[in-house]
């Protein structure tokens with residue numbers, strides 16, 4: 001069954017001019033792009049989006065990073081989209097990510113890790129609503 005997930009191209013990847021290369025990989029891996037928008041998050045929006053991480057040591061720096069520049073929010077569709085996209089992007093820490101994954105290729109640190117992917121179907125729906133409704 002076809003399902004959806006949220007991808008975000010983060011400010012580091014936008015700044016480094018990796019949007020085109022990342023979208024090429026999205027299509028290469030067989031995802032359909034059904035919605036896409038470029039935007040800059042406000043502080044309160046980034047805090048809300050990452051509210052599950054509130055209280056963690058990396059929360060404030062993460063919010064500051066996510067509002068530091070434009071991002072691209074994308075609705076991806078494929079069979080098993082959540083797990084498939086997480087496999088394509090690789091581990092949060094690029095040093096731990098497998099060769100060929102998007103974070104291995106484009107990310108520079110755990111924080112500046114180029115892309116986001118929803119971690120469950122439930123969160124994908126919440127996160128897609130956040131950007132597209």
Ligand code: CMP
Pocket residue numbers: 053058062092110111112113115116117
């Ligand atoms: P993302 O997939 O967007 O989900 C939460 C984000 O928090 C994660 O990618 C990283 O950008 C960031 N993050 C998670 N763990 C750490 C960490 N230990 N140090 C810094 N940033 C982190």
